[in-house]
Amino acid sequence: MAFKILVLLSLLSVLLLPCISAEEEVVTCSGIVPMRGRAEVISITDFGGVGDGRTLNTAAFREAIYRIGHLRRRGGSLLYVPAGVWLTGSFNLTSHMTLYLAKGAVIKATQDVSEWLLIQPLPSYGRGRELPGGRYMSLIHGNGLHDVIITGENGTIDGQGDVWWNMWRQRTLPFTRPNLVEFMHSRDILISNVVFQNSPFWNIHPVYCSNVVVRNVTILAPHDSPNTDGIDPDSSLNVCIEDSYISTGDDLVAVKSGWDEYGIAYGRPSSSITVRRVTGSSPFAGIAIGSEMSGGVENVLVENLNIYNTGIGIHIKTNTGRGGYIKNVTISDVYLNKVAKGLRIAGDVGDHPDDMFNPTALPVVDAVMIKNVWGEDVLQPGSIQGIKNSPFTRICLSNVKLFSDKEQPWKCMDVSGAALGVQPSPCTELASTYDVSFCANAV
Numbered sequence: 001m002a003f004k005i006l007v008l009l010s011l012l013s014v015l016l017l018p019c020i021s022a023e024e025e026v027v028t029c030s031g032i033v034p035m036r037g038r039a040e041v042i043s044i045t046d047f048g049g050v051g052d053g054r055t056l057n058t059a060a061f062r063e064a065i066y067r068i069g070h071l072r073r074r075g076g077s078l079l080y081v082p083a084g085v086w087l088t089g090s091f092n093l094t095s096h097m098t099l100y101l102a103k104g105a106v107i108k109a110t111q112d113v114s115e116w117l118l119i120q121p122l123p124s125y126g127r128g129r130e131l132p133g134g135r136y137m138s139l140i141h142g143n144g145l146h147d148v149i150i151t152g153e154n155g156t157i158d159g160q161g162d163v164w165w166n167m168w169r170q171r172t173l174p175f176t177r178p179n180l181v182e183f184m185h186s187r188d189i190l191i192s193n194v195v196f197q198n199s200p201f202w203n204i205h206p207v208y209c210s211n212v213v214v215r216n217v218t219i220l221a222p223h224d225s226p227n228t229d230g231i232d233p234d235s236s237l238n239v240c241i242e243d244s245y246i247s248t249g250d251d252l253v254a255v256k257s258g259w260d261e262y263g264i265a266y267g268r269p270s271s272s273i274t275v276r277r278v279t280g281s282s283p284f285a286g287i288a289i290g291s292e293m294s295g296g297v298e299n300v301l302v303e304n305l306n307i308y309n310t311g312i313g314i315h316i317k318t319n320t321g322r323g324g325y326i327k328n329v330t331i332s333d334v335y336l337n338k339v340a341k342g343l344r345i346a347g348d349v350g351d352h353p354d355d356m357f358n359p360t361a362l363p364v365v366d367a368v369m370i371k372n373v374w375g376e377d378v379l380q381p382g383s384i385q386g387i388k389n390s391p392f393t394r395i396c397l398s399n400v401k402l403f404s405d406k407e408q409p410w411k412c413m414d415v416s417g418a419a420l421g422v423q424p425s426p427c428t429e430l431a432s433t434y435d436v437s438f439c440a441n442a443v
């Protein structure tokens with residue numbers, strides 16, 4: 001009964017708060033890349049495109065975008081994809097363009113693997129993420145671009161990933177699977193009002209980018225599809241992810257920055273990353289940082305998540321040999337329902353690219369604030385297990401309430417920090433810290 005009242009009170013406060021501040025605008029960071037119109041509109045049908053679901057449109061997409069890139073109309077060009085099913089192999093975008101998916105438009109990836117280009121591995125990974133050597137280029141790709149928008153009226157980009165998932169399951173993949181959308185070395189990118197589904201691998205991957213906004217998108221893949229992460233900001237600056245629904249087979253959002261010795265050498269951090277108002281479900285994590293974080297991850301703000309039917313609510317993961325750091329992370333106002341583990345911060349997660357990693361390259365995890373978390377049906381509250389010679393420091397849990405039928409304890413090791421208003425009662429490593437000011441100030 002007391003529990004029900006608590007739930008009711010917390011719901012009431014959630015409902016009432018917006019009313020109190022109804023005059024104020026909803027907080028958003030999407031302004032860093034505003035929506036803009038284009039001077040010219042061309043349609044994929046002008047380039048011989050046929051939206052019958054059978055005709056291959058790779059040449060039509062490549063020609064249309066080649067034209068935009070070479071004519072360079074002042075004010076940019078919009079490539080209109082009308083209702084229909086547009087089967088295609090992978091293609092590159094160009095600067096100053098909008099890819100617009102009308103209502104009922106589906107850009108569908110071909111399942112003919114020979115239509116997918118192989119490209120170089122990312123320097124910060126040293127090899128394909130799954131297999132040595134190159135990797136397949138994403139269905140929709142951008143390299144060295146600026147001012148690109150992918151938007152529309154809830155049209156769909158469908159990776160038809162099951163052929164790739166099956167190759168992964170049968171261990172017959174020749175190279176690392178393709179992402180659905182990837183931008184490299186690009187800036188001022190906006191992705192909104194589109195549905196992504198059944199990606200072969202990660203869905204949206206901005207890497208070595210700055211000023212990237214992903215908002216109001218839906219990302220869907222079956223819970224048993226391998227490695228179908230939702231959005232993975234990687235070695236990127238100023239990324240804002242808002243107002244989206246994600247349900248996939250792996251982490252909904254995972255902030256990364258390269259892998260072991262390659263990531264350390266490349267040295268490109270992920271910084272100023274905002275994630276807010278994301279709802280979804282996954283067998284892995286709601287919000288993740290790592291495990292590839294060798295270029296460093298800092299200044300991360302995550303708020304207002306709604307995570308249900310999920311493996312781990314919040315997962316911060318790294319490993320020996322990674323080097324790098326995870327610091328100044330704030331995660332607040334998270335609602336969890338039916339999750340196996342509320343929070344996990346761990347120093348022993350993920351594999352290595354090869355035997356050349358440096359076992360003395362220890363990652364630093366410092367100043368992680370986790371506050372206002374409310375969980376129901378949480379099997380285990382969680383664990384914080386640092387690294388013996390690099391304990392995690394200034395880990396602050398404040399107002400974290402995780403409920404379950406049978407209460408399990410927290411597990412902690414090689415960590416220091418503070419816990420205020422944590423239920424079930426926090427582990428002694430956090431409870432015994434005498435200086436809690438850094439944590440109290442966080443509230």
Ligand SMILES: *[C@@H]1O[C@H](CO)[C@@H](O)[C@H](O)[C@H]1NC(C)=O
Nearest residue numbers: 062091092119137141142143
């Ligand atoms: C697309 O970009 C990739 C790498 O960024 C490049 O290797 C490839 O040649 C480009 N393809 C076309 C058709 O321009």
Ligand SMILES: *[C@@H]1O[C@H](CO)[C@@H](O)[C@H](O)[C@H]1NC(C)=O
Nearest residue numbers: 152153154155192193194216
């Ligand atoms: C979100 O996207 C849908 C279509 O996908 C659109 O109808 C709606 O207006 C968008 N909302 C905002 C705030 O952009």
Ligand SMILES: *[C@@H]1O[C@H](CO)[C@@H](O)[C@H](O)[C@H]1NC(C)=O
Nearest residue numbers: 153154155194195218220245
């Ligand atoms: C967009 O499509 C997705 C997937 O079909 C659907 O769940 C969502 O409700 C749609 N959004 C709008 C605004 O129509």
Ligand SMILES: *[C@@H]1O[C@H](CO)[C@@H](O)[C@H](O)[C@H]1NC(C)=O
Nearest residue numbers: 272298299300301328329330
């Ligand atoms: C910590 O990160 C936040 C963004 O979450 C940023 O506003 C703040 O300036 C950062 N603090 C420091 C000391 O860098």
